[in-house]
Amino acid sequence: MLLVGAAIAIAILGSLAHNAIEFGIGSVLVSQNGELPLAFPWIAGFLTWWRIPQARIPAAWFLIALAGLNLIGGGIITVLPLGFLPFEPEQSLTHYLAHLIYGVAQLPVLAVLLREVTGPATAPRQA
Template sequence: MDRLSARRWPPAVIVSAAVAWFGMYLHNVADLPGQDILSVETVVPTLITSALVVLWFIRPIRHAATWALLVWAWLSLIGGIISVLPLGILPFEPVQTPVHYGFHALYAAMQVPLIVVASIWLRDARRDPQPEEAPDVVDP
C-alpha cells in the first residue's frame, strides 16, 4: 500500500462511522417518541461509536478496533432489520408503519459504509501487516 492510500484511512473511518451513527440518530429522534440527543438510546451508541473510532487511532490495537467497528456496524444493521420483524417477544411501540420501516431501512443502509471501510481495511491489513507505515516512496 502506498503512502497516499495510508493517508486516506483516517478520514474514511471517521466519515463512515459518522454516517453509521447519524443513521441511528435519525431513526431515534425522527421516529421514536420523546427521543433527543441526550436520550439513553442515543448516548450509549454515541459513546460506543466514539470510543471505537478513538481506539482505531491507537496503532497497536488498530486491528482489534477495526474488527470492533465492523462487528458494531453489523450488529446495528442486523438489529435494525430484526427489530421490525413481527416477533412476539418484541414490543411494537411505535406502531409498525411504512414510515417506521423506512427509518429502519435508512438506519440499516447507513451502516453499510462503515462495514465496507472496515472490511477493506482488514483485507488490506492482511495483505500488508503495517499498511499505515508504508514507505514515502514506492519503488517501481
C-alpha cells in the same frame, strides 16, 4: 482516517435519524433514548483505531461487529413483528423508512473497515 471517521459519523447519524423519525426530534436532543451512551462505543472504537496503531485491527473488528449488530438487530430484526421481541413494532411505511435509514447508515463502516482488515483485493494470477 477521514474515511473511517466519516463512515462512523454516518452510522451515528443513522441512529439519530431513526430516533428522530420514530420518537420525534426531541428524542435526539435529550438523552432519554440513550443517544450519548449509544455513541460512546463508536467514539471509543474510532479513537482506539486512530490513536493506537497496535490495536488498529482489533478496533476495526470491534467497529465492524458494532455496525453488523446495528444493521441486523436495529435495521432488520426490530422492524419485524417477531414474537420474541419485548415489544410489537409498528407496521407502517414510516417505521420501515426509519429502519431502512438506520440499516443503510451502517454499510459505509462495513465497507471501509472490511476492506482494511481483509487487505486489498487482488486479481487472480494468470498462468
